[in-house]
Amino acid sequence: MKTISDNALIEDLKMGESKSYRLLYQFYFPSIALYVKQNQGNNEDAEDVFQEAIIVLFQKVNEPQFVLTSSLKTYLYAVSKNVWLKKLRDNKIKIINDELSLSDYKNEIVSFEMEPENLREEKLENWLQKITSHCQNILKALFFYEMPMQNLMIKMGWKNKHSASNQKHKCIQQIKKIKDDEA
Structure with missing residues (x-):
């Protein structure tokens, strides 16, 4: 299996290389999917969360002052975790009217x-x-x-x-x- 450094992957993202998105999904989606599934989610939820995290990453890497201070895996995992926890909180707020x-x-x-x-x-x-x-x-x-x-x-x-x-x-x-x- 071919590996690519975080910095090279970020540069590919900045240039809009489609292979970079496939690599992100291949390398980082499984751990995020596992987290979401272990926390009241399903595979579809995990895909939504991962897509939102990728959007956040894409926006951040295109900011001139962006500096990755952790591994790309840690960064995506943290963003995904925050996105999922927000979705869980939001759902509880909506459900609360019913009971x-x-x-x-x-x-x-x-x-x-x-x-x-x-x-x-x-x-x-x-x-x-x-x-x-x-x-x-x-x-x-x-x-x-x-x-x-x-x-x-x-x-x-x-x-x-x-x-x-x-x-x-x-x-x-x-x-x-x-x-x-x-x-």
Whole structure:
């Protein structure tokens, strides 16, 4: 089997050589496919993830300041892993509308007095059901999935961190208002 150095492969990518894409697939796809399959994916998912990683690589190698600081395999694996984890997070956010799982919520959403846990969970479920689905998604993403605000900002299409913080604040205020109304 013929081998090619990472730098030579990158140069071929920059020149648009089709053989470079075949080599990437031949050498690096199997380990990425294995990772995706071991983490709730299938072969089709792995192919999608690998294609996205190749696109990222192609964009990066064409930037003048791009310097590969690891092996090409490590780079593609890391990009692919991030792409797959994002897809998993995104899918959970979408699915969450269909099912409210009481034990999944975190206590940070609102402050509770010292009560038995099942009573706190019951109250929290009740409050969450009374707020908008938009706010349910935001609060679940932030507190259950622990999604970084920057990622949520991008996913929701907010223009800046200030807008994101305002949205979070408004959603927490919805919970607090419902809590206060019941008190």
